[in-house]
Amino acid sequence: MERTEALLIDHLREGDETALAPLVEKYKRMVHRLAMQITKNHEDANDVMQETFIKVHQSIHTFRQEAAFETWIYRITVNEALNFVKRRERRREIPLATTEEAEFHPDVRHKFDIANDPQIQAEKAELRHWVTKAVNSLSLKHRIVVILHELEGLTHAEIASILNCSEGTVRSRLHYAWKQLRNLLKPYVDATKDL
Amino acid sequence: MKLTCTNIQRFISDYIDGALSSRDAANIEKHLRFCSACRREVVAFRKTRDLIVDFYVEPEASENYFHQFEVELHRCIDNKGPIHFDQRIRTTAAQFIWMFATQVRQSFSKYSLLRQNALPLCALILLIVTGFVVPHLLNQPPSAPPVVFLDDIDSGKLGTSSELGQGSYSERRADRKSPSTVSSPTSTANVENVDYWKLTEPVTNDTEAYIIVMHVSKDDTVPGDAADSDLTVFSRPDILGSQPLLQDDDYATLPLDLDLHDAPIYEKYQLKYRKLSGFVGHLMHVPSKLLTIPEPYDISKL
The missing domain is CATH 1.10.287 (Helix Hairpins)
Structure with missing residues (x-):
């Protein structure tokens, strides 16, 4: 019989180890995606995933039902990923998450219509490359709010709760990030049809 | 909310998300009707957002990756x-x-x-x-390890690795029951069918390691539980080499501490026993990559 999430959480709290697997199954992709987006490193993302679920397993008794379990996992993942990035920066083994603006030159020589161009697949691939690169070139704190808000669909309040900051700070970071992204993707933004 | 061109940008995200109250949204729309600069700003913002949502490539991983991750995660949690x-x-x-x-x-x-x-x-x-x-x-200290019969060792019957040959092992093996009669962990009636378990450290050139053959007594409620078993014989793996003996499904590796390299086998065994809650607990955490058998280690065989 399938157990609901609340029931799984209760069972895990009571020491039922089998309750962890369905929770891992449900959230592993989300955790992996977020970990990868923050650490930008497969190895670190894997460690972040592992630490996240170990923490879920060990700290489930500290989880209070009034908060959404998903938000709680988001918070753990973000914190773990940030810790990894900080540790990595301290070790300086891998270059810091650099702003790649200097090498960011999407060379769009002519305007194009995304919908009707015959070389649509190639252009889409190119667009995916530059858009992904633009998001990854944001600083960590700006990248996180963009990912959580636009890609994970969290509200400002939820992001503020995860990052332990005010909603105003989230709005401000998001605004700055959009300005950055707009500048980085200006050729593509200008090239797309008006809405 | 009083809107000017300078502060409207802070609310663009909320406006596009539809997160503003109807009154605030109406105010922004009113402003946009008369301000072309802000209108362009909203359009550009929306286009940028659509680009990100439509074309950002989210990192993905294969099912195999997640499967391996889950195995590793559960091993980690079990170890903890x-x-x-x-x-x-x-x-x-x-x-x-x-x-x-x-x-x-x-x-x-x-x-x-x-x-x-x-x-x-x-x-x-x-x-x-x-x-x-x-x-x-x-947290009381664990009870004494199971009795180890060292008579053979002390009397030199087994001797050194050069003296230990296939013959002495084969004699033991001949007494062994068929692997098909190995009982399941929940069964206690067929425990007597389990003859013994063999555990070995991965064979390397520079590491001395031992095969530990364990006998499960008839009144053992958990097959393979070292607490109720006797360490009846041991042997160096180098004498077994690539013999098919290690191909059986009832072999598993038991890594011994390298710093105990020169300690007598009984001391190693005692130390190992004190550190662990029992061999069974350890056996369940033997990484499959350390196994010398071709098939995955089947815990149910214990």
Whole structure:
């Protein structure tokens, strides 16, 4: 019989180890995606995933039902990923998450219509490359709010709760990030049809 | 909300998300009707967002990756061990203290503190006492390791690796029951069918390692449980080499500490036993990559 999430959480709290697997199954992709987006490193993302679920397993008794379990996992993942990035920066083994603006030159020589161009697949691939690169070139704190808000669909309040900051700070970071992204993707933004 | 061109940008995200109140949204729309600069800003913002949502490539991983991750995660969690009873008591005590403190804070100004909280106070003291006493009782040193018959070793019957040959091992093997008669872990009736288990350290050129053959006694309730088993014979793996003996499905690797390299085997065994809660607990965490058998290690065979 399938157990609901609340029931799984209760069972895990009571020491039922089998309750962890369905929770891992449900959230592993989300955790992996977020970990990868923050650490930008497969190895670190894997460690972040592992630490996240170990923490879920060990700290489930500290989880209070009034908060959404998903938000709680988001918070753990973000914190773990940030810790990894900080540790990595301290070790300086891998270059810091650099702003790649200097090498960011999407060379769009002519305007194009995304919908009707015959070389649509190639252009889409190119667009995916530059858009992904633009998001990854944001600083960590700006990248996180963009990912959580636009890609994970969290509200400002939820992001503020995860990052332990005010909603105003989230709005401000998001605004700055959009300005950055707009500048980085200006050729593509200008090239797309008006809405 | 009074909007000007300079502060409207802060609300663009909320406006596009539809997160503003109808009144604020109407105000923005009113402003946009007369301000082409802000209108362009909103359009550009929307286009940028659509680009990100439509074309950002999210990192993905294969099912195989997640499968391996889950296996590794459960191994990690198993190695860390379940949450012990004493930890649970401490956690419960901590939660109780928090509830108690909240109650105290709420009732402090209204009631007599002691009379009002006499019952939870007693329960709290009881929990704290059990939280410290029970773990102490649980942390008692493990009982002595199972008896090891070293007669053969001491008398030199087994001797050194050069003296240990296939013949002596084959004699043991001949007594062994067929692997098909190995009982399941839940079964106790067929325990006697389990003859012995063989554990070995991965064979390397520079590491001395031992095959430990364990005999499971008839009254053993958990097949393969070292606590009820006898270490009846051991042998160096180098004499076995690539013999098909290690291909059987009832072999597993048991890594021994390298720093105990020169210690006599019995001391190694004792030290190993003290460190672990038992061989079974350790066996279940043997990484499959260390196994010298071709098939995955089947715990149910224990």
